[in-house]
Amino acid sequence: MFKNIGLAGIAVLLAVTSVAQQKKATAKTPPTTATKASIVAGELVYTQFCVSCHLPDGGGVQNMNPPLFKSSWVNGDKSRLVTTVLGGMSQQEIDGERYNNVMPAFMYLTDKQVADVLTYVRNSFGNKKTAVTVADVKPVRAKMPK
Amino acid sequence: MKNLLTNAVVIVATVFLFASSSFAQTNNKLLKNMSEENAGLILPAKFKATMLAENLGKTRHIVITPQGGIYVRLAKPVNNKGTLFLQESKGKAVVKNGFGNYGGTGIYIKDGYLYSSSNQEVFRYKLNSKSEVINPDAPEKIVTGLIERWQHETKSLVLDNDGNVYVNVGAWLNSCQEKDRQRGSMGRIGCPMLDSAGGIWMFKADKLNQTYSDGVRYATGLRNIVGLDWNQQNNQLFVMQHGRDQLHDIFPDLYTVQQSALNPAECMFALKKDDNAGWPYLYYDVAQHKNVLAPEYGGDGKIAADSKYLEPAAAYPAHMAPNGLLFYTGNQFPEKYKNGAFIAFHGSWNRSPEPQAGYFVVFQPFKDGKPFGDWEIFADNFSGSPEKTASGRADRRPCGLAQGPDGSLYVTDDSKGSIYKITYNK
Numbered sequence: 001m002f003k004n005i006g007l008a009g010i011a012v013l014l015a016v017t018s019v020a021q022q023k024k025a026t027a028k029t030p031p032t033t034a035t036k037a038s039i040v041a042g043e044l045v046y047t048q049f050c051v052s053c054h055l056p057d058g059g060g061v062q063n064m065n066p067p068l069f070k071s072s073w074v075n076g077d078k079s080r081l082v083t084t085v086l087g088g089m090s091q092q093e094i095d096g097e098r099y100n101n102v103m104p105a106f107m108y109l110t111d112k113q114v115a116d117v118l119t120y121v122r123n124s125f126g127n128k129k130t131a132v133t134v135a136d137v138k139p140v141r142a143k144m145p146k
Numbered sequence: 147m148k149n150l151l152t153n154a155v156v157i158v159a160t161v162f163l164f165a166s167s168s169f170a171q172t173n174n175k176l177l178k179n180m181s182e183e184n185a186g187l188i189l190p191a192k193f194k195a196t197m198l199a200e201n202l203g204k205t206r207h208i209v210i211t212p213q214g215g216i217y218v219r220l221a222k223p224v225n226n227k228g229t230l231f232l233q234e235s236k237g238k239a240v241v242k243n244g245f246g247n248y249g250g251t252g253i254y255i256k257d258g259y260l261y262s263s264s265n266q267e268v269f270r271y272k273l274n275s276k277s278e279v280i281n282p283d284a285p286e287k288i289v290t291g292l293i294e295r296w297q298h299e300t301k302s303l304v305l306d307n308d309g310n311v312y313v314n315v316g317a318w319l320n321s322c323q324e325k326d327r328q329r330g331s332m333g334r335i336g337c338p339m340l341d342s343a344g345g346i347w348m349f350k351a352d353k354l355n356q357t358y359s360d361g362v363r364y365a366t367g368l369r370n371i372v373g374l375d376w377n378q379q380n381n382q383l384f385v386m387q388h389g390r391d392q393l394h395d396i397f398p399d400l401y402t403v404q405q406s407a408l409n410p411a412e413c414m415f416a417l418k419k420d421d422n423a424g425w426p427y428l429y430y431d432v433a434q435h436k437n438v439l440a441p442e443y444g445g446d447g448k449i450a451a452d453s454k455y456l457e458p459a460a461a462y463p464a465h466m467a468p469n470g471l472l473f474y475t476g477n478q479f480p481e482k483y484k485n486g487a488f489i490a491f492h493g494s495w496n497r498s499p500e501p502q503a504g505y506f507v508v509f510q511p512f513k514d515g516k517p518f519g520d521w522e523i524f525a526d527n528f529s530g531s532p533e534k535t536a537s538g539r540a541d542r543r544p545c546g547l548a549q550g551p552d553g554s555l556y557v558t559d560d561s562k563g564s565i566y567k568i569t570y571n572k
Contacts, residue, residue: 051499052395052406055538061495062561063221090326091296100296102320104328 035119035131042120045113049106050121058125066099069125078118078132082140085114107144111137185566186542188526193570195525198239198556200564202230206251207302207470207546208558208565209260211277214551215242217260218558218565221300222249229253229262231279232565239565245271245282251372251546252303252313256351261311263301265294268313268349288350289313291357293343297326298370304383306376311351312383313361316370317344321390321442322426329396333442337426340366344425346374346385346417367423367455368415372492373471373547379485380515383417384459386468386489390429390440391496397441405447407500408432412468413458414487414510414517424455432464460517465494466504469545473512476553479570486512488524490544490557493535502538505529507547507557525568528559 031039046054053065060067068074072095073081088105106114111134118132185197204221211217216232216239227244234240252263259270260279268289271279288311292301298316305311319326322337322344337344342358345366349356364383373386394406401409410429415421428437428451437455439445462468470490474483486509493505507525511518529540542559549555555568 047499049395052392052496053498055495055498057537057539059539061538064495088328098296100299102297102326104325104331108329 031123031131035123038116038119038131038133039123041112042116042118043124045109045117046120046124049109050117053101053103058121060099061101063097064099064101065103066094066097067125068121069127071095074121075127075129078136079140081118082114082132082137083144085109085118086137086141086144107141111141186527186530187566187568189568190524192572193568195566195568196237198234198237198565198567199232199241200562202241202563202565204249204560205545205558205563205565206300206560207253208548208556209253209255210548210550210556211255211273212551213277215277216548216556216565217253217255217262218546219250219253219262221251221560223247228264234567243282245279246285251300254304254311256305259351261288261303261305261351263303263313265299265301266290266292268292268301268303268311270351287355288353289347289356289361292347293318298343298388300372302372302374304374304376305351306383307378307381309351310348312364312374312376313347313349314368314371314374314385315343315345315347316388317368317425319426320392321396321440323396323442327392327396329398331396331442333426333440344368346371346383348419362419364419365415365417365421365423367421367425367427369425372467372469373489375471375473375487377416377473377515378475379473379512382515384471384473384487385415385417386471387413387415387423387425387458388467389413389464390426391465393441393447400441400447404500407464407497409464411458411461411464412466412491414460414462414468414471414489415456416459416516417456421456422454423458424451427451428455430458430461432461435461460510460521462489462491462508462521463503465496467492467494470507470547470557472547472549472555474549474553474555476549478553479555482511483509485515486510487517488547488555489521490547492543492545492560493529493538493540495538498538501536503535505535505540505543507544525557525566 058068085106089103114137115132115134122129184195187195203224206219208218226247228246228248230244231242232239248264250264254261261270269285271285295318297318302314322334323331325331346364347361348364349361370388371385389410393401411432427443431438437451439449439451469492472488489508491504494502505528506523508521509524510521528542528544529535543561545560546558557566
């Protein structure tokens with residue numbers, strides 16, 4: 001029991017430290033309050049739905065799941081990125097590398113969850129790009145096959 | 147009361163953190179001293195490792211000729227060469243030539259031929275008396291048209307003593323769901339892909355241009371095999387399966403993150419013709435020591451699988467990705483290693499966000515052609531440190547295994563393209 005409490009405590013401390021470090025790395029131009037809130041909410045979505053394949057540091061898995069930093073997809077066109085989350089992805093080379101695993105579709109996430117997680121990803125792991133908003137997600141979802 | 151408890155948590159956590167970090171520091175220093183003489187690896191006493199070569203590319207499976215020459219397969223060709231031939235001199239191996247403009251994993255030497263696979267085909271090259279490939283540009287195509295759909299694409303191979311080659315065709319889905327890796331998506335009824343993937347196919351070793359219809363589906367219900375070897379002691383094929391991923395992601399109501407990190411086992415199977423190891427209908431539970439019904443097919447983590455399916459010969463911790471299997475038949479290592487199995491665990495990713503595991507070579511003792519007793523870590527620290535193992539950001543990842551004519555053990559690492567040689571000094 002004590003060991004469990006200790007481990008939980010360490011996990012909390014480590015999580016706090018890593019969040020603090022990430023913030024430090026990306027805090028050159030302070031984002032707006034709305035973007036900040038979206039990043040915080042997006043981290044929770046990331047932890048629940050993305051972390052198992054893209055890993056806590058966003059580095060992905062060599063040959064299997066693409067990294068989320070230095071990525072032309074993450075840092076590029078927003079509607080392509082939203083399409084990827086909503087519709088999933090398979091057999092797609094990214095920045096000249098093959099990643100063999102399939103990404104499932106996340107249609108069941110709300111527009112806000114998609115916006116938050118992408119805002120988080122675009123402002124974490126060394127990325128520093130504009131927020132993705134619900135207004136960016138809605139039209140893409142409307143065009144997705146049912 | 148609440149404050150008291152919070153304080154207790156903080157104190158315990160702080161003490162634990164300091165204690166474990168100082169322990170980790172001492173431990174790391176010790177590990178560093180121990181590993182410096184062994185090219186970064188940690189080995190049992192009296193064993194020595196040297197790094198023969200590095201930066202070769204994505205070095206996968208490897209074979210050593212009777213003369214000590216090295217053939218190694220690359221996952222992706224480098225300068226249009228997918229197989230490299232190296233020769234050793236003064237503790238280093240030098241690339242003499244390369245050939246075959248196709249990536250892949252499988253390679254094996256038998257009866258004067260070098261067999262090698264792309265991700266769709268099997269080729270063979272005639273060797274001369276020095277075990278050099280005679281005509282590198284004109285191999286015989288033995289098998290063609292094997293399925294390759296990105297996931298589990300490699301075609302590992304091995305030969306028996308009766309003129310047959312055994313080839314893995316990996317399942318191109320995680321667990322044969324209607325929608326691959328999709329939360330809540332159930333399994334495809336009868337998993338139709340098993341007619342052409344998810345098993346080991348047997349072909350004639352000397353017949354040209356064989357397709358599925360010329361071969362035999364030797365064993366099925368195997369998700370993906372990378373490490374495999376022929377056990378000469380009881381004349382039987384042994385394989386290491388990469389177990390299924392993402393129990394929690396797909397069925398969050400049935401599995402916690404922790405349960406998903408620790409299950410299912412990575413399994414060793416001793417195969418006979420027509421065996422069915424049960425993928426995708428089951429997986430082997432680490433703690434319950436049994437085949438349980440997969441959640442895609444109605445399982446809940448406890449319901450036992452149909453007993454008609456093969457039980458593993460041995461089970462190992464989850465997600466460690468066994469990429470190399472080698473039965474040790476040499477005389478250089480101490481007696482206990484003879485006829486036992488070395489297994490190269492490439493290292494996990496699907497334990498995230500829990501700590502990752504693997505990135506080492508394991509020894510599994512055998513007796514009378516069966517696993518006997520507990521496995522042990524033989525060569526460790528490919529990752530570079532315990533922290534790099536836990537984060538999954540390993541420096542190096544062991545993949546292929548081979549035995550030299552003098553009984554030395556060779557290990558490839560496909561991250562930094564290196565080849566290690568491990569020897570024993572009495």
